[in-house]
Amino acid sequence: MAPIVNELLDGIAPRGRADLVAELTQRFPTRVIAGIMGVPLDDADQFRLWSEQVSAGPLYPEAGHAASQAMRDYLHPIVEDRKQNPQDDLISDIIHAEIDGQRLDDEHIYGFLLLLMPAGAETTSRELGIALTALLTHDGWLSRLKDDWSQLDQVIEETLRWESSAPLATREATEDTEVDGCPVTAGTRLMMTMTSANRDEQAYADGHRWDPDRDQPVPHMAFGWGRHLCLGMHLARLELRVALRAIIDRLDGLRLDPDAEPPLIRGVAFRGPEELHVVWDV
Numbered sequence: 001m002a003p004i005v006n007e008l009l010d011g012i013a014p015r016g017r018a019d020l021v022a023e024l025t026q027r028f029p030t031r032v033i034a035g036i037m038g039v040p041l042d043d044a045d046q047f048r049l050w051s052e053q054v055s056a057g058p059l060y061p062e063a064g065h066a067a068s069q070a071m072r073d074y075l076h077p078i079v080e081d082r083k084q085n086p087q088d089d090l091i092s093d094i095i096h097a098e099i100d101g102q103r104l105d106d107e108h109i110y111g112f113l114l115l116l117m118p119a120g121a122e123t124t125s126r127e128l129g130i131a132l133t134a135l136l137t138h139d140g141w142l143s144r145l146k147d148d149w150s151q152l153d154q155v156i157e158e159t160l161r162w163e164s165s166a167p168l169a170t171r172e173a174t175e176d177t178e179v180d181g182c183p184v185t186a187g188t189r190l191m192m193t194m195t196s197a198n199r200d201e202q203a204y205a206d207g208h209r210w211d212p213d214r215d216q217p218v219p220h221m222a223f224g225w226g227r228h229l230c231l232g233m234h235l236a237r238l239e240l241r242v243a244l245r246a247i248i249d250r251l252d253g254l255r256l257d258p259d260a261e262p263p264l265i266r267g268v269a270f271r272g273p274e275e276l277h278v279v280w281d282v
């Protein structure tokens with residue numbers, strides 16, 4: 001991860017200004033997951049575009065299906081190659097993994113790969129943008145971190161609590177029940193927002209405030225809960241740690257660009273800043 005983020009930083013560091021979303025936060029996690037899966041890093045930007053279209057599938061089904069098919073077509077020769085020549089990558093592991101003599105069939109192999117790329121890319125990109133937005137809009141935190149990196153984990157956990165980049169989960173009720181006085185009948189489709197739980201006034205004092213100084217640890221549901229708990233949460237945390245440290249270390253005097261619009265965290269199914277214009281000392 002460190003070489004990937006440092007290479008991206010090499011490209012912008014001498015310039016003294018950038019939109020960190022376009023040039024860094026969108027590009028870093030896609031490269032990381034591409035590397036883990038075993039697809040060429042040079043194709044990571046193409047994967048990011050497909051991932052965005054797959055994620056927007058519920059709104060634009062035609063584009064979503066086309067992107068999903070394009071990804072599958074792209075992966076086909078790589079999957080076929082790894083069937084014969086396994087390598088030290090996740091695609092090979094998924095193809096050759098065996099439990100009780102059973103392996104995954106092609107439908108499941110592609111299904112899993114097509115889930116991993118958008119799940120691993122878009123969420124972490126956006127969370128990195130959210131963390132940087134929080135740090136740049138709350139005085140003193142960048143220099144506090146530089147003085148004492150041991151506070152980085154509490155910054156990351158508070159950011160996840162405050163604004164999860166993937167705040168919604170959908171479920172179907174399997175039996176009649178009641179939630180906080182509201183009846184829910186079996187078969188009802190539900191969309192729950194984790195951010196509401198993460199700001200529950202009974203659990204957090206002034207939950208709308210981003211405040212890494214809260215009493216630790218601060219439990220939250222940014223990665224979901226139960227049997228579908230995020231598979232990539234440890235990877236995501238590590239990526240946030242590595243990227244934030246490199247960005248803050250290398251871009252001295254990092255601050256919002258006074259000539260640009262301030263960043264805005266928005267979105268429904270996926271949240272994050274669309275742009276993050278910053279300047280630093282060169």
Ligand code: HEM
Pocket residue numbers: 033115116119120121123124127164165166167168169170194221222223224225227228229230231232233235236
């Ligand atoms: C900050 C970054 C991330 C956030 C906020 C996030 C959030 C979530 C949430 C809320 C769920 C549960 C959805 C539900 O219950 O319906 C989930 C599931 C999942 N996530 Fe993440 N995620 C992140 C990063 C990642 C990464 C890096 C990967 C993979 C490399 C990943 C892979 C998955 C997968 C495969 C599932 C489905 C698990 C299942 O259904 O059993 N996520 N994620």
